[in-house]
Amino acid sequence: MKKSxxxxxxxxxxxxxxxxxxxxxxxxxxxxxxxxxxxxACINNLRxxxxxxxxxxxxxxxxxxxxxxxxxxxxxxxxxxxxECPAGGVYTxxxxxxxxxxxxxxxxSHRMPVxx
Numbered sequence: 001m002k003k004s005x006x007x008x009x010x011x012x013x014x015x016x017x018x019x020x021x022x023x024x025x026x027x028x029x030x031x032x033x034x035x036x037x038x039x040x041a042c043i044n045n046l047r048x049x050x051x052x053x054x055x056x057x058x059x060x061x062x063x064x065x066x067x068x069x070x071x072x073x074x075x076x077x078x079x080x081x082x083x084e085c086p087a088g089g090v091y092t093x094x095x096x097x098x099x100x101x102x103x104x105x106x107x108x109s110h111r112m113p114v115x116x
Contacts, residue, residue: 038086042102042110045083049091049100050112052076057096064097085110 053068055076062068070093074080082091089104102110 035087039110041086042089042104043112045085045091046100046102046110046112048077048083049073049093053093053096053100062096064095066096068093068096 052073052075056062056068056073057066059076060072070082073093074082077083085091085102085104087104087110089102089110092101092103094100099112104110
């Protein structure tokens with residue numbers, strides 16, 4: 001009697017089904033973790049911009065509700081350039097006394113918490 005040295009089609013299909021099931025469970029978790037990390041990084045960038053705005057306002061004696069000059073504010077931000085949103089959003093600096101904004105407006109919007 002001859003010994004069979006390979007896998008049967010049924011065995012291969014079972015392995016493929018198990019791998020597919022594991023992928024179906026894991027991929028949404030990875031996507032959610034990536035989105036949360038991008039949101040947190042964006043909020044930290046918004047905080048850096050807000051801090052740069054406040055420092056520029058103090059140094060240049062800007063009043064509340066005064067428009068800001070992006071290039072001046074950027075000198076008070078690490079790297080002296082506008083940070084980049086990891087999700088591809090665009091930052092709007094807004095006027096002195098208001099929080100900067102990111103253009104991402106999904107259910108997990110990239111917004112600074114109220115009161116900061």
